[in-house]
Amino acid sequence: MNLKSFIRSIPDFPSKGIIYRDITPLLLNPEAVNACLESFLKELPSKKIDKVVGIESRGFFFSILLAQHLKAGLVPVRKAGKLPFKTFSADYDLEYGKDQLEIHQDAIKAGENILIHDDVLATGGTALAAAELVKKCGGNIVQFNFLLELKSLNAREKLNEYPTFSLMEF
Numbered sequence: 001m002n003l004k005s006f007i008r009s010i011p012d013f014p015s016k017g018i019i020y021r022d023i024t025p026l027l028l029n030p031e032a033v034n035a036c037l038e039s040f041l042k043e044l045p046s047k048k049i050d051k052v053v054g055i056e057s058r059g060f061f062f063s064i065l066l067a068q069h070l071k072a073g074l075v076p077v078r079k080a081g082k083l084p085f086k087t088f089s090a091d092y093d094l095e096y097g098k099d100q101l102e103i104h105q106d107a108i109k110a111g112e113n114i115l116i117h118d119d120v121l122a123t124g125g126t127a128l129a130a131a132e133l134v135k136k137c138g139g140n141i142v143q144f145n146f147l148l149e150l151k152s153l154n155a156r157e158k159l160n161e162y163p164t165f166s167l168m169e170f
Contacts, residue, residue: 001035004168007148009050019066021148021170023058023119036167040117043165044070048140051075055101055130056082058119062073062147065116075107075114077083077130088136101126103133110138121146121166124155131162 001020006026006151013020014170026032040062049072052064067074080089080100085104108114118126127144134141141162149166156164 001032003035004016004170005138006032007168007170019149021120023061023147026128026147027061029111036062036147037069037165040066040165041069043143043145044115044165045142049115049142051108051114051139051165052082053077053103053108053114053116053130055116055118055126059117061119062145063117066115066145070115072115075103077101077133079102088133090129090132090136092125093123101129103137105137108134108139112139113142113146114139115143117145119147121149121155121159121164123153124158127155127159129162131159133141133150 006029008022008025009018010022049070051073052063052067052070053075054060066072080102083104084103086105088105089100089102091100116130121127131141143163143165144159146166149169151169
Protein backbone atom coordinates (compact mmCIF):
# COMPACT_ATOMS: atom_id res chain seq x y z
CA MET A 1 0.00 0.00 0.00
CA ASN A 2 1.38 3.41 -0.98
CA LEU A 3 0.77 5.32 2.27
CA LYS A 4 2.19 8.56 0.84
CA SER A 5 -0.74 8.67 -1.55
CA PHE A 6 -3.00 9.34 1.46
CA ILE A 7 -1.06 12.47 2.51
CA ARG A 8 -2.40 15.73 1.09
CA SER A 9 0.09 18.59 0.61
CA ILE A 10 -1.27 22.09 1.19
CA PRO A 11 1.06 24.93 0.16
CA ASP A 12 1.41 28.14 2.19
CA PHE A 13 -0.37 26.80 5.29
CA PRO A 14 -0.28 27.96 8.04
CA SER A 15 2.01 30.60 6.57
CA LYS A 16 3.68 31.41 3.25
CA GLY A 17 6.46 29.00 2.33
CA ILE A 18 5.23 26.12 4.53
CA ILE A 19 3.89 22.95 2.91
CA TYR A 20 1.41 21.43 5.35
CA ARG A 21 1.22 17.63 5.24
CA ASP A 22 -2.42 16.79 5.90
CA ILE A 23 -2.94 13.29 7.32
CA THR A 24 -6.75 13.43 7.41
CA PRO A 25 -7.16 11.56 4.08
CA LEU A 26 -5.13 8.72 5.62
CA LEU A 27 -7.33 8.70 8.73
CA LEU A 28 -10.41 8.25 6.50
CA ASN A 29 -9.09 4.90 5.28
CA PRO A 30 -9.21 2.05 7.85
CA GLU A 31 -6.83 -0.12 5.81
CA ALA A 32 -4.25 2.67 5.63
CA VAL A 33 -4.56 3.32 9.37
CA ASN A 34 -4.08 -0.38 10.07
CA ALA A 35 -1.06 -0.56 7.75
CA CYS A 36 0.51 2.36 9.65
CA LEU A 37 -0.19 0.80 13.03
CA GLU A 38 1.27 -2.55 11.96
CA SER A 39 4.40 -0.81 10.66
CA PHE A 40 4.86 1.11 13.92
CA LEU A 41 4.46 -2.05 16.00
CA LYS A 42 6.91 -3.95 13.79
CA GLU A 43 9.59 -1.28 14.27
CA LEU A 44 9.49 -1.22 18.07
CA PRO A 45 12.43 -2.56 20.04
CA SER A 46 11.83 -5.66 22.15
CA LYS A 47 11.79 -3.61 25.39
CA LYS A 48 8.51 -3.48 27.26
CA ILE A 49 6.78 -0.12 26.81
CA ASP A 50 5.05 1.12 29.98
CA LYS A 51 3.60 4.34 28.58
CA VAL A 52 3.03 5.90 25.18
CA VAL A 53 3.37 9.68 25.11
CA GLY A 54 1.18 11.26 22.45
CA ILE A 55 1.91 14.84 21.46
CA GLU A 56 -1.02 17.21 20.86
CA SER A 57 -2.91 17.02 18.75
CA ARG A 58 -2.35 14.86 15.70
CA GLY A 59 0.04 12.66 17.66
CA PHE A 60 -2.94 11.48 19.70
CA PHE A 61 -4.46 9.45 16.85
CA PHE A 62 -1.83 6.73 16.64
CA SER A 63 -0.56 7.03 20.22
CA ILE A 64 -3.95 5.81 21.47
CA LEU A 65 -3.86 2.82 19.11
CA LEU A 66 -0.25 2.05 20.01
CA ALA A 67 -0.95 2.20 23.75
CA GLN A 68 -3.91 -0.14 23.37
CA HIS A 69 -1.93 -2.70 21.35
CA LEU A 70 1.06 -2.50 23.70
CA LYS A 71 -1.14 -2.75 26.81
CA ALA A 72 0.53 0.46 27.96
CA GLY A 73 -0.77 3.65 29.52
CA LEU A 74 -1.36 6.73 27.40
CA VAL A 75 0.16 10.04 28.43
CA PRO A 76 -1.08 13.12 26.59
CA VAL A 77 1.45 15.92 26.19
CA ARG A 78 -0.52 19.07 25.54
CA LYS A 79 -0.07 22.75 24.83
CA ALA A 80 0.13 25.06 27.84
CA GLY A 81 -3.00 25.49 29.91
CA LYS A 82 -4.84 22.39 28.65
CA LEU A 83 -4.05 19.94 31.47
CA PRO A 84 -6.00 20.37 34.73
CA PHE A 85 -3.47 19.02 37.29
CA LYS A 86 0.09 19.92 38.33
CA THR A 87 2.33 20.01 35.27
CA PHE A 88 5.90 20.24 34.09
CA SER A 89 6.41 22.48 31.06
CA ALA A 90 8.96 22.84 28.27
CA ASP A 91 9.32 25.58 25.65
CA TYR A 92 10.10 24.81 22.03
CA ASP A 93 10.46 26.42 18.60
CA LEU A 94 8.25 25.54 15.65
CA GLU A 95 9.18 26.00 12.01
CA TYR A 96 6.73 28.94 12.12
CA GLY A 97 6.83 30.22 15.73
CA LYS A 98 7.21 29.31 19.42
CA ASP A 99 5.07 27.31 21.84
CA GLN A 100 5.07 25.36 25.10
CA LEU A 101 4.15 21.78 26.02
CA GLU A 102 3.03 20.37 29.35
CA ILE A 103 2.72 16.96 30.99
CA HIS A 104 1.05 15.97 34.26
CA GLN A 105 3.75 15.58 36.90
CA ASP A 106 2.35 12.20 37.99
CA ALA A 107 1.90 10.76 34.47
CA ILE A 108 5.17 8.82 34.35
CA LYS A 109 6.90 7.02 37.19
CA ALA A 110 10.68 7.01 37.49
CA GLY A 111 12.20 4.21 35.45
CA GLU A 112 9.22 3.56 33.18
CA ASN A 113 9.95 2.84 29.51
CA ILE A 114 8.40 5.42 27.21
CA LEU A 115 7.52 5.51 23.52
CA ILE A 116 7.00 9.07 22.25
CA HIS A 117 4.74 9.44 19.22
CA ASP A 118 3.87 12.44 17.05
CA ASP A 119 2.57 12.90 13.55
CA VAL A 120 5.42 14.90 11.98
CA LEU A 121 9.12 15.29 12.65
CA ALA A 122 9.84 18.75 11.27
CA THR A 123 12.38 20.91 13.13
CA GLY A 124 12.56 18.56 16.13
CA GLY A 125 11.52 21.23 18.63
CA THR A 126 8.32 19.51 19.71
CA ALA A 127 10.06 16.15 20.02
CA LEU A 128 12.88 17.59 22.13
CA ALA A 129 10.37 19.36 24.39
CA ALA A 130 8.49 16.07 24.87
CA ALA A 131 11.78 14.32 25.68
CA GLU A 132 12.56 17.00 28.26
CA LEU A 133 9.16 16.45 29.88
CA VAL A 134 9.59 12.66 29.98
CA LYS A 135 13.01 13.13 31.59
CA LYS A 136 11.56 15.55 34.19
CA CYS A 137 9.16 12.76 35.16
CA GLY A 138 12.00 10.22 35.35
CA GLY A 139 11.03 8.14 32.31
CA ASN A 140 13.37 6.27 29.94
CA ILE A 141 12.80 7.10 26.29
CA VAL A 142 12.85 3.86 24.32
CA GLN A 143 11.99 5.33 20.92
CA PHE A 144 10.46 8.20 18.98
CA ASN A 145 7.81 7.36 16.37
CA PHE A 146 6.63 9.70 13.62
CA LEU A 147 4.13 9.20 10.85
CA LEU A 148 6.01 11.67 8.60
CA GLU A 149 9.50 13.14 8.56
CA LEU A 150 10.41 16.31 6.67
CA LYS A 151 13.97 15.28 5.73
CA SER A 152 15.09 18.69 4.45
CA LEU A 153 14.83 20.14 7.98
CA ASN A 154 17.43 17.67 9.37
CA ALA A 155 15.66 17.24 12.72
CA ARG A 156 16.76 13.62 13.11
CA GLU A 157 20.26 14.91 13.93
CA LYS A 158 18.80 16.65 17.01
CA LEU A 159 17.34 13.34 18.19
CA ASN A 160 20.47 11.28 17.56
CA GLU A 161 20.68 10.03 21.15
CA TYR A 162 17.33 8.23 20.74
CA PRO A 163 16.16 5.49 18.40
CA THR A 164 13.82 7.20 15.91
CA PHE A 165 11.42 5.69 13.40
CA SER A 166 9.54 7.60 10.69
CA LEU A 167 7.02 5.75 8.59
CA MET A 168 7.19 8.16 5.62
CA GLU A 169 9.71 10.75 4.48
CA PHE A 170 8.99 13.92 2.53
